[in-house]
Amino acid sequence: MTAASAQSRNQVLRGCLGRFATGVAVVTFDGVADGTAKRHGLTINSFTSVSLDPPLVLVAIQRSVRAHALLHGRPFAVNVLGAEQRRLATHFAGRPHADPDWVEGAHAPRLAGSVSWFECTPWSEHDGGDHTLFLGKVERFGHRPGPCLGFADGSFITIPETTP
Numbered sequence: 001m002t003a004a005s006a007q008s009r010n011q012v013l014r015g016c017l018g019r020f021a022t023g024v025a026v027v028t029f030d031g032v033a034d035g036t037a038k039r040h041g042l043t044i045n046s047f048t049s050v051s052l053d054p055p056l057v058l059v060a061i062q063r064s065v066r067a068h069a070l071l072h073g074r075p076f077a078v079n080v081l082g083a084e085q086r087r088l089a090t091h092f093a094g095r096p097h098a099d100p101d102w103v104e105g106a107h108a109p110r111l112a113g114s115v116s117w118f119e120c121t122p123w124s125e126h127d128g129g130d131h132t133l134f135l136g137k138v139e140r141f142g143h144r145p146g147p148c149l150g151f152a153d154g155s156f157i158t159i160p161e162t163t164p
Contacts, residue, residue: 021152023047023159026079026092027059029108031070039102039109040067041092045151046131047078055138057118060131068132075107075121076136079114083147083158107139116143 022045031040046060057078061068081089088111091097101112107119120136127133148159 018153021150021157021159024081024089024149024151024156025059026081026088026111026114027061027071027076028079028102028110029071029074029076031067031074033067033070040070041100041111042067042071043089043091043093047080050135054123056123056135057120057138059134059136060128061134062131064130071134072125073122075119075139076134077105077108077110077120078118078136079111080116080143081111081149082113082115082144083149085111085113085149086156089149089156105140113144115146115148117141 024043024045025047026041026043028039028041030037032038033040042061042065044059044061048058050056050058059076059078061071087097088100091100103110103112105117105119107121110117110119118136118138119140120138123135123137125132125134145161147161150157150159
């Protein structure tokens with residue numbers, strides 16, 4: 001397979017995977033970059049529950065992103081974004097806006113106003129090809145009502161809140 005055909009195959013694969021609608025979340029944590037302690041966040045759509053006993057969640061972080069190495073061994077929070085929080089998604093995806101409002105968590109910093117959140121302590125890390133799979137033990141969590149921010153076919157979507 002030539003480099004051009006491999007690239008084309010990867011683009012088609014990415015398009016196929018993009019047909020699967022996902023929620024949008026931001027992983028937040030404290031870390032040291034350039035000798036300075038500060039808060040970090042990464043927009044993700046690779047987030048899933050793993051176990052209820054013990055309570056575990058998984059986030060997949062691309063190895064090439066700058067903050068990847070900073071997350072190793074650190075407590076983190078997963079902030080599931082509400083439909084009105086698109087600016088937060090783009091802010092932590094590399095198009096910064098005004099600094100977000102933070103909530104001081106017991107284990108990791110969180111974003112104010114998320115529709116749900118999970119504060120996690122490190123459980124394990126696994127090789128996932130060009131990603132690392134970070135499993136976290138859920139220590140604290142919460143939620144609020146409202147529609148969620150989603151992503152499908154390369155665009156943001158609204159996932160309406162359902163009522164039982």
